[in-house]
Amino acid sequence: MEALRNAWYVAAWPDEIARGALLGRTILNEPILMYRKRDGSAVAIGGRCPHRFAPLHLGRHMGDTIRCGYHGLEFGADGRCTLNPHGNGVMPENATVPTYPLVERHAMVWIWMGSEHADESLIPDEFAFVADPGRVHIRGMLHVEAHYQLLVDNLMDLSHGLYLHAGTLATDQMQENFVPKARLDGDVVRCDREQPGIEPPALWVPALPPGTERVDYYSNLSWHAPSNVIHPVGCRMLGKPEGVDGGVGSRSAHMFTPETETTSHYFYSNSRDYGLDSQETDDRIRATLERVFGNEDRPMIEAQHKMIGNVDLDSLHPVVLPSDRATVLVRRRLAQLIKRENARTGREQVGEDALSVR
Ligand code: FES
Ligand SMILES: [Fe+2]
Structure with missing residues (x-):
């Protein structure tokens, strides 16, 4: 869509990303999944499973990783597949989801949707x-x-x-x-x-x-x-x-x-x-x-x-x-x-x- 991509947008209030919760939200036409890792930091990855495209927020929070609720592929905060429970367990190369810089500042959660460097100093x-x-x-x-x-x-x-x-x-x-x-x-x-x-x-x-x-x-x-x-x-x-x-x-x-x-x-x-x-x-x-x-x-x-x-x-x-x-x-x-x-x-x-x- 026609919008500034290399910019900070508010993606959520911090308390919407409760510990153990999976928050799915579409931003600039892209499905996003937000969750907190065990250390409490919030992360954002693509919200659509690359297997059969199930929404990942209907899956399960596994600590630092999340499990797709449909057929069980697991993904980490770096967007990579960390577990394939099927067949020989090999992780297909394209079993990845995008990742997005996410920052908590001024009691808001900000997301960067562009491909350029996510400069935190641009959060006013x-x-x-x-x-x-x-x-x-x-x-x-x-x-x-x-x-x-x-x-x-x-x-x-x-x-x-x-x-x-x-x-x-x-x-x-x-x-x-x-x-x-x-x-x-x-x-x-x-x-x-x-x-x-x-x-x-x-x-x-x-x-x-x-x-x-x-x-x-x-x-x-x-x-x-x-x-x-x-x-x-x-x-x-x-x-x-x-x-x-x-x-x-x-x-x-x-x-x-x-x-x-x-x-x-x-x-x-x-x-x-x-x-x-x-x-x-x-x-x-x-x-x-x-x-x-x-x-x-x-x-x-x-x-x-x-x-x-x-x-x-x-x-x-x-x-x-x-x-x-x-x-x-x-x-x-x-x-x-x-x-x-x-x-x-x-x-x-x-x-x-x-x-x-x-
Ligand atoms: S749709 Fe996610 S594992 Fe099949
Ligand atoms: Fe008004």
Whole structure:
């Protein structure tokens, strides 16, 4: 599929790869099996047995190796067959599965799908807050029947919040001074929105000091290639820096990992540094996230994907609004990165402009 391959994608939350468990997941059209070795380290190998192509996650965890659940071939973390229980036990040369670099960092499991060197320094340090023990984290994941780029678009253009999330996430106060500013900063696309002196949006009122009438609201996005976004959002007390005198905010991370051309894995983590011991706040945030992403964003994006079909968005000549600036910058940058990667790796260019808007 047309996507950046030599890049880190989030493959799982660490606790999804429990000891002794076999986690099967398709990423960039490739079946992957993730499991933990006896020393606790997580590994990823091809998820399809090379014999009769049974899914290896339906097999058995044998410690450092796994056994195919169909006819018993065993494979190690290096992808090689370690045991053939049939005939003279010779391991056929092609009895191997691919292997993938897998790294646990910032409380996430990252996978590298390309053939170039898996440079761990490319995992952005900006995501370290997801593992910050001084914050409370509410995590989740969704499976979405839509192209991953539509999910990135959704987040990078939060003007949709005023309509799609009216009454849940957004309120009328948030229309005031709504001017997002998008720019390219190296390989990162940033989109900042400052709304000084507005009435506190309803969602934040329970966390603010009682009687707060006006706040400086902020909602800033940063996209890190290929498809990971950080979103600090909240209320500062008028003229004060973040977190001072009762100002509250959250910082969330959104990781979109392509499953196929038409489906995606959506990992999200919302974190806060206020109300740390409040179960009531945890429950309220969890319910809001599930409702907003699962019941509002997901159905709209899936329906949008169906409307577009499997064609390049650009070929439909979309209307471009000022609020699309960040999504245009992201698509343009990603298309450049893919083009460069194709030139480097000699991969055939399929649909050169498939991901560009302009
Ligand atoms: S399909 Fe795996 S051993 Fe036969
Ligand atoms: Fe949304």
